[in-house]
Amino acid sequence: MGMEGIGARVARKEDKRFITGKGRYTDDMSVPGMKHAAFVRSPHAHAVIKGIDSSEAEKMPGVIGVLAGAEMTTDGIGSLICGWMIHSKDGSPMNMGDWRPLADKKVRYVGDAVAIVVADTKAQARDAAEAVKVDYDVLPAVTSAVDALKPGAPQIHDNAPGNQIYDWEIGDLDAVDKAIASAAHVTTLDLVNNRLVPNAMEPRAALGVYDEAEDHYTCWTTSQNPHVARLVMSAFYNVAPENKLRVIAPDVGGGFGSKIYIYPEEITCLWASKKTGVPVKWVADRTESFLTDAHGRDHVTTIQMAFDADNKITALKADTIANLGAYMSLFSSVVPTYLHAILYSGQYVIPAIHCNMRTAYTNTVPVDAYRGAGRPETTYALERVVETAARELGVSPAELRRKNFIREWPYQTPVILQYDSGDYEASLDAAMKAIDYDGFPARKAEAEARGKKRGIGMSCYIEACGIAPSQAIGSLGAGVGLWESAEIRVNAVGTVEILTGSHSHGQGHETTFAQLVSDRFGVPIDSVSVVHGDTDKVQMGMGTYGSRSGPVGMSAVVKALDKVEKKAKMIAAHLLEADESDIVIENGQVKVAGTDKALGWHEVALNAYTAHNLPAEMEPGLKETAFFDPANFSFPAGCHICEVEIDPDTGKTEIVKFVASDDFGNIINPMIVEGQVHGGLAQGIGQALLEGTSYDAETGQLLTATYMDYTMPRADDLPSYTVSNTVTPSPLNPLGIKGCGEAGAIGSPPALMNAITDAIGNNNLSMPATPQKVWAAINAA
């Protein structure tokens, strides 16, 4: 590796503009004549719209237009879609309810958009939005998925009887039931995976511009995948033909999944721009973010794990009800199924697995992928049941896991997935050493002498990144392919532009992608630019989510670099009168190996563009495109161990130490990977300790709609982490990398909950383990 190549701990190129306030976000964009939008939103969780009277609002100062759903329907704007078809176990397709960008007949959650007001200023738009009179016939609401599936629950969509979206299963139920019936021991747990609000630092925003002269639309928006946004808005929502719609996602301040989806607001801003004849900008305030950004998690699960007399796992059975909210968001259907249930083998040899998954509509914000997307839910259930089983069996949690680890790869699980590579024992050993696991009893005794309850808990997680291959996911119901694209443009002076279909919203692509070029050609990363997030500049790509930028996006870059390298060598061989196979590229020099015959990298580039002396038949230029469609997911895995100390008088938990030993395969930039792990751990610890989303069960009002009630992790809630890596390269992509964006959020919640329940001696504790709940659990124990 060079100083800035693969494996180098290079400082992030993009941070200068971010930390000096020079980032350019959607809200920073301004175009001549731009006006401002506010949405009229439902204050009710469930109601029939009897009428909308905007006459007063239209007369208010600065108001340009008030547009409602009926007009949008007349204009042929399509309903929002879910892009992954899931079939119930009886073969019937999932029940997809109609989701209008602006509700025209019925509202189904508090915050559902009903109309848009466009005015000269944001304040005028808001004032006028309040003056729009919507006549509602309020209906009973239901916010819990379990309640929604009960007989007599309020019916949310006509085509989803009993509010059920699908009743899906995977695995061999007979085999699992037989194994449970004949088991030496069965551990059963009832668990709730708490609903989370994503809380990206930058609220969602959209600026829609219709150019009448060109009959062309431009949409700046907070998106993790601008090409998918363009595709969906043209193919399904009939906003504009794909060639007449440009989507730009400039700097985006965090996504965590919540900015994958195409929301009603960007569709409506584009449509409203054409209707009103002015560019229309909307920026969510924090309350709108709470009320309308797709939430995450919200599972209610019963999980059973069966063991033989030798403590070998014989079966696993999970029965879950998942809340998908008021409408099916873009990838909501796949999160509880093919991103969740197929991970139930964890790191273990489990001969029989079955998962049943029922999903329900409720009068809450739609639920979709959020950092980890399905895998945190699996890991939480699996790792709490393993730890509980160890306690019930009276064996060490580490040894029970060790006994059941998968030890040969590739490993075919009973639930579709084949794991690529790994060494789970190496991660476990590293983490146990880092936390001095053996020294815990002494530390516990010392804490007890101080009146504190100390506990330790672990989690051995596996997850799946870079969802693939396209053909297989197509057969499982996906509406899209999940490859990635890259174009490498070597300029005539030798500088390089990487055009990637991946999208950075905090991950550091401008640095890590440039490191790949530096590694290959020996040029400084300063001479490499990364272009992304603009459908007019970059070829079709699939965006960033599911930790796919590394294993998939970078792999496309590598493939394009292979092509560029080959052509550069051909040019150099021609110019140096050498054989192509003797040409090597090192430190910015293109050389004949073992000689002093060399050209500068920039000389080769210049020759490619002057085209004065190229090999016969060779086209001028040095620019190549590649698409990469991986053969499988990659499977990061690792071990997290957490040690806590609890104040029994108040129930407050202090995380004394948190160690993470992760296997992400090969690593491009260790500093950025550590940052990803730290951020993921903060989110996982947030879920386990702090973040609880609460709806009023009767009115459907979001009770935790501000930071006064929704506890975001703060620096003093979190410990200093001890992170390390073990490495087993993935054989499935050219760089051998596995993805690291979500592991922290996936592995940490069960480790923390296992530690707390260990400390207090009561396993009946749900997330978030707030001081109040821990105190109550201590006193109930």
Next chain:
Amino acid sequence: MYETHYHRAGSVDEAAKLMGEAESGKYVAGGQTLIPTMKQRLAAPDSLIDLRHIADMKGISVSGKDVRIGAGTTHAEVAGSSDLASVCPGICSLAGHIGDPHVRHMGTIGGSISNNDPAADYPAAMLALNATIHTNKREIAAEEFFVGMFETALEEDEIVTAVSFTAPDKCAYSKFPNPASRYAMAGVFVAKGGDGVRVGVTGAGMDGAFRWSEAEAALGSDFSAGALDGLSVDAGDMLEDLHGSAEYRANLVKVMAKRAVAAI
């Protein structure tokens, strides 16, 4: 936020006059409660009368054990006052743990007690210190001033100008913050002086800050954390919300009281 008119008062009299002229006026000091409420469109005064630039309402004076704090004094100024720390460090420590640095440099003691948020810190101290609340019209004993949740004895145009108290021999404040808002879920200020022990409690009571008289009596005869072992506050009088049940808050009041005593 709805459109509003901003007025900067140069004196207490001018502020009262501006209030009289306003259609629906609100005094604003640090604005740490009012401004967010207005931004959420939950309050819509047509006029804001800013008290932050009235010189008479600023500053801390300490004379022997007699303390006077101008209503416009920020939490950061109280926290950082060495004069005050030399006679009553408990109130400096309390002020130093209100909100975050932004809040402490904007929020004022007058604003805090006038708003009388049931989870605000200062009311507990005012009760325990047997403070006098000075207004542009009169002087009110703290116990008469705090009437109930978000309610005070203040009349419509009445302005708190200062608080005063005699520093106790010893005092301390212990609070358990709400994990989300960091307001007190239970905050207990214990003061021990010539007149005995006074215990002010905030964050927990259904009617706002209150004195815990049983604890005062027990500590009066035995000033030790252990003296509170046999006592409990009635959960029936406690607030209950997402973050803390009434039982949990009742427990916290006792735990925080013991910690405050232990810290003295």
